[in-house]
Amino acid sequence: MLAIDIGWGTTLAIKTLVILMLVPTGALILGYTFLLKVMSHMQSRLGPMDPGGFHGWFQLIGDGIKFIQKEDLTPAEADRRVFAFAPAVVVISTFLVFLVIPAGPDIVVKDLDVGVFYALAVSSLSVIGVLMAGWASANKFALLGALRAAAQLIAYELPLLLAVVGVVVQAGTMSLQGIVSAQSHNSIFGWNGIGFPLVLTQVVGFVLFLIASQAELTQTPFDMPVAESELVAGYMVEYTGFRFLFFFIGEFGTAFAFAAISATLFLGGWALPASWGISVGVMRFLGPGVLFAKIMGVAFLMFWVRFTYPRLREDQLQALAWKFLIPIGLANILLTGTLKVAF
Amino acid sequence: MSTTNPPLPELEIDPRLYRHLADAQVNVELDTGDMILNLGPQHPATHGTLRLVVRLDGERVMSADPVIGYMHRGYEKLTEFRTYPQVTTLINRIDWLSSFANEVPFIDAAEQLMGIEAPPRAQYIRTILTELSRIATFLLFLGEMGLQVGALTPAFYGFRDREHILNLIEAATGGRFHPNFNRIGGLKDDLPWGWINDTRTAMKTVFDACDTFEDLVAGNEIFEARTRSIGIIPPEVGTSYGVSGSNLRASGVDWDLRRDGKPYLAYPEIDFRVWTHPDGDSFARYWVRLQETREAARMVLQLLDKLPSGKIMAKVPLIIKVPEGEIWAETENPLGQMGYYVISRGATGPFRVKIRSASFSNVSILPWLLRGVFVPDVITILGSLYFILGDIDR
Amino acid sequence: MKKLKVPGLIGGLGITLKTMLKPAVTVQYPHEREEPPTRARGVIALKEENCTVCMLCARQCPDWCIYIEGHKEKRPPRREGGRERTVSVLDRFDIDYALCMYCGICVEVCPFDALFWSPEYEYSEWNIARMLHDKQKLGEWMDFVPEREPLEVGAEVKK
Numbered sequence: 046m047l048a049i050d051i052g053w054g055t056t057l058a059i060k061t062l063v064i065l066m067l068v069p070t071g072a073l074i075l076g077y078t079f080l081l082k083v084m085s086h087m088q089s090r091l092g093p094m095d096p097g098g099f100h101g102w103f104q105l106i107g108d109g110i111k112f113i114q115k116e117d118l119t120p121a122e123a124d125r126r127v128f129a130f131a132p133a134v135v136v137i138s139t140f141l142v143f144l145v146i147p148a149g150p151d152i153v154v155k156d157l158d159v160g161v162f163y164a165l166a167v168s169s170l171s172v173i174g175v176l177m178a179g180w181a182s183a184n185k186f187a188l189l190g191a192l193r194a195a196a197q198l199i200a201y202e203l204p205l206l207l208a209v210v211g212v213v214v215q216a217g218t219m220s221l222q223g224i225v226s227a228q229s230h231n232s233i234f235g236w237n238g239i240g241f242p243l244v245l246t247q248v249v250g251f252v253l254f255l256i257a258s259q260a261e262l263t264q265t266p267f268d269m270p271v272a273e274s275e276l277v278a279g280y281m282v283e284y285t286g287f288r289f290l291f292f293f294i295g296e297f298g299t300a301f302a303f304a305a306i307s308a309t310l311f312l313g314g315w316a317l318p319a320s321w322g323i324s325v326g327v328m329r330f331l332g333p334g335v336l337f338a339k340i341m342g343v344a345f346l347m348f349w350v351r352f353t354y355p356r357l358r359e360d361q362l363q364a365l366a367w368k369f370l371i372p373i374g375l376a377n378i379l380l381t382g383t384l385k386v387a388f
Numbered sequence: 389m390s391t392t393n394p395p396l397p398e399l400e401i402d403p404r405l406y407r408h409l410a411d412a413q414v415n416v417e418l419d420t421g422d423m424i425l426n427l428g429p430q431h432p433a434t435h436g437t438l439r440l441v442v443r444l445d446g447e448r449v450m451s452a453d454p455v456i457g458y459m460h461r462g463y464e465k466l467t468e469f470r471t472y473p474q475v476t477t478l479i480n481r482i483d484w485l486s487s488f489a490n491e492v493p494f495i496d497a498a499e500q501l502m503g504i505e506a507p508p509r510a511q512y513i514r515t516i517l518t519e520l521s522r523i524a525t526f527l528l529f530l531g532e533m534g535l536q537v538g539a540l541t542p543a544f545y546g547f548r549d550r551e552h553i554l555n556l557i558e559a560a561t562g563g564r565f566h567p568n569f570n571r572i573g574g575l576k577d578d579l580p581w582g583w584i585n586d587t588r589t590a591m592k593t594v595f596d597a598c599d600t601f602e603d604l605v606a607g608n609e610i611f612e613a614r615t616r617s618i619g620i621i622p623p624e625v626g627t628s629y630g631v632s633g634s635n636l637r638a639s640g641v642d643w644d645l646r647r648d649g650k651p652y653l654a655y656p657e658i659d660f661r662v663w664t665h666p667d668g669d670s671f672a673r674y675w676v677r678l679q680e681t682r683e684a685a686r687m688v689l690q691l692l693d694k695l696p697s698g699k700i701m702a703k704v705p706l707i708i709k710v711p712e713g714e715i716w717a718e719t720e721n722p723l724g725q726m727g728y729y730v731i732s733r734g735a736t737g738p739f740r741v742k743i744r745s746a747s748f749s750n751v752s753i754l755p756w757l758l759r760g761v762f763v764p765d766v767i768t769i770l771g772s773l774y775f776i777l778g779d780i781d782r
Numbered sequence: 783m784k785k786l787k788v789p790g791l792i793g794g795l796g797i798t799l800k801t802m803l804k805p806a807v808t809v810q811y812p813h814e815r816e817e818p819p820t821r822a823r824g825v826i827a828l829k830e831e832n833c834t835v836c837m838l839c840a841r842q843c844p845d846w847c848i849y850i851e852g853h854k855e856k857r858p859p860r861r862e863g864g865r866e867r868t869v870s871v872l873d874r875f876d877i878d879y880a881l882c883m884y885c886g887i888c889v890e891v892c893p894f895d896a897l898f899w900s901p902e903y904e905y906s907e908w909n910i911a912r913m914l915h916d917k918q919k920l921g922e923w924m925d926f927v928p929e930r931e932p933l934e935v936g937a938e939v940k941k
Contacts, residue, residue: 356538
């Protein structure tokens with residue numbers, strides 16, 4: 046990609062650094078825009094206005110600094126090592142997802158051939174972190190939250206997967222770069238004005254993916270594990286200071302990652318339609334911007350639903366996943382496969 | 389000194405003592421399979437300092453035991469040493485969300501003992517302010533019920549729309565939350581200029597707010613799934629436990645003290661409808677309070693049209709000494725049926741006041757109601773019964 | 783036109799979107815202020831020349847937060863040959879706003895109109911001892927007492 050030849054060690058270092066910086070920044074931007082500002086305006090109020098002067102942009106950064114300097118409290122009866130390691134597991138799984146998300150023609154850490162499979166597999170590692178956090182906290186509320194989370198996160202892995210299979214069948218490849226180029230280079234019945242974003246035929250898959258990722262992120266209407274008015278932060282209740290900061294970054298970083306994946310799979314990712322004739326060099330600059338805009342759009346949908354709906358009870362949640370979403374996902378795959386072979 | 393505890397004796401726990409031994413059982417019995425969870429005094433869902441000791445089997449509640457008294461302020465003792473105006477100030481704070489409605493039965497009792505009647509204009513304004521308090525507290529309920537089941541936004545809408553009512557009450561009485569406006573014989577002061585038009589405008593906002601809540605919360609399928617068939621109170625069980633107010637009307641019992649009890653204030657002179665719902669579940673309680681908010685707004689508009697002119701205060705002596713006697717006065721408060729039993733010995737203050745608060749009886753049904761429900765449903769039920777801790781503990 | 787029956791889930795989304803697009807109702811407090819109504823019970827002001835140290839307000843206060851001390855002085859008679867008058871002079875009149883319930887019984891009960899309500903509310907202090915306002919500070923609050931406002935139609939006009 047670059048004109049000069051730098052060794053693989055330096056490339057690795059640069060890529061690691063970029064990912065390490067990207068995840069908290071993405072979490073911050075998402076958190077500020079949606080959690081603080083959009084939520085406030087939906088509730089007819091203003092959100093932070095003073096920190097930093099202009100509409101309170103410094104609020105989350107200030108919160109981060111505040112969290113870092115807090116005392117590191119561990120409950121007396123907690124399992125110390127597990128308690129300390131749990132947030133790290135959640136955050137590590139977030140970082141790992143970002144490895145395959147492409148932001149431009151060559152801007153990707155590693156374009157794996159099984160990109161989609163890898164991304165979904167690695168994002169389920171956070172379940173272990175949640176369970177560790179809940180059990181090691183020595184708190185009954187945390188335990189309740191963790192057990193609910195385990196059941197819920199495992200149940201909603203399946204609709205997530207099934208929604209994506211339809212995309213893979215239609216695009217013909219599991220690598221994310223391949224899916225992006227399939228969307229920008231194809232055409233709809235011969236008209237290639239906007240390429241062929243897969244959301245047009247995979248509407249069901251898109252909705253299913255959004256619902257399932259909402260549940261994977263434990264956001265309302267699926268936030269039983271973190272039910273604020275019952276369990277007051279559920280499995281995270283005993284965490285303070287920078288450990289809570291890790292959970293926060295994990296939650297919003299994963300939201301960023303899922304929004305990026307759904308933008309890539311369904312909306313065309315970083316690419317603008319190939320028929321617009323933009324050169325690869327220009328796309329190297331525009332790509333991240335286009336992806337960012339699409340991420341913001343998808344994230345707006347996710348957070349809009351989060352702020353409006355009450356939460357489902359645990360058994361209703363499970364019934365929704367097993368009796369409703371999975372059959373729809375299977376039917377979607379069947380339909381996609383049949384139509385793909387026919388046309 | 390031995391470092392190990394001696395073995396615990398076999399305790400024969402008398403079932404009548406169960407309530408008092410709720411703490412002891414945590415230490416004594418370590419059952420397998422049952423978990424004792426303390427929805428403790430500090431909890432976002434319990435509207436204050438209510439402690440609910442629930443025994444769980446997984447996520448099902450086996451038994452629930454409310455422990456009250458964390459907010460006991462000794463009202464009945466306080467009233468023994470204070471004069472009538474001072475008591476009026478204090479009892480504002482029993483149910484702080486609809487504080488004007490707390491004063492009304494007490495002043496009613498004192499006026500009956502003295503044998504004087506407040507002039508019609510005072511009665512009408514008292515009714516208007518009571519109904520405004522009802523609207524204010526129900527708007528908060530409509531918002532926070534959404535919060536209990538997980539929706540964040542309705543709570544803010546509730547507070548935002550309530551501001552209009554609080555501004556009205558402040559313009560008339562001087563205090564947003566604690567009006568302290570009733571006096572024996574009438575009211576302290578008349579309404580300020582422009583208040584009637586402001587109230588009419590505010591009622592329009594109330595109607596819009598009710599429509600918003602109906603669309604955002606009551607019409608939401610997830611809310612219905614969370615609240616339908618949850619916490620059904622059969623009418624006989626409700627009446628035998630002393631549940632009153634909207635909770636009872638949501639079970640189908642057509643009983644409203646404004647219409648069926650002894651006539652008080654200006655209620656005999658306006659038409660209003662008493663709303664009931666046959667189901668008796670949490671959704672019914674939400675629905676009944678939604679309709680009652682609209683009904684209260686309609687009542688306020690009727691009262692404003694019919695407001696008579698005249699004086700605000702009847703002729704009372706400068707130092708009021710209420711003659712000897714005992715009397716019971718009750719009213720339909722927003723939370724339920726509230727009553728005062730006032731014993732007077734001819735002094736400037738009451739000899740003894742017994743306060744019958746609505747939430748105390750509403751909460752007494754919790755051990756019966758919470759058997760066999762899930763933990764999230766406990767929260768829904770607590771939210772739908774709508775008690776205020778100040779009302780329970782006084 | 784009959785309203786379309788949309789499922790409640792979609793309708794709810796519409797409401798939050800509409801609210802998001804309308805301006806927020808927040809009043810940003812330190813920079814903008816909402817004016818409380820004229821009758822709002824913010825702080826009590828003392829008009830010293832009217833006070834006769836009758837102690838009614840201190841007795842009627844539910845919290846006993848008013849501290850009054852006075853002494854009697856002799857004044858010359860009003861006309862020649864009359865008796866000497868005794869006048870009560872106010873030494874100390876403190877209201878402890880850390881205890882005050884803002885009920886207004888003292889203002890109401892005063893027979894000589896020496897106490898008035900004012901809607902001022904911004905007098906918080908870092909030190910709780912400074913919440914005890916003495917005679918001079920209460921006199922300063924008199925500048926903030928609003929005029930008596932006109933009453934609504936239908937009210938009896940008192941002279």
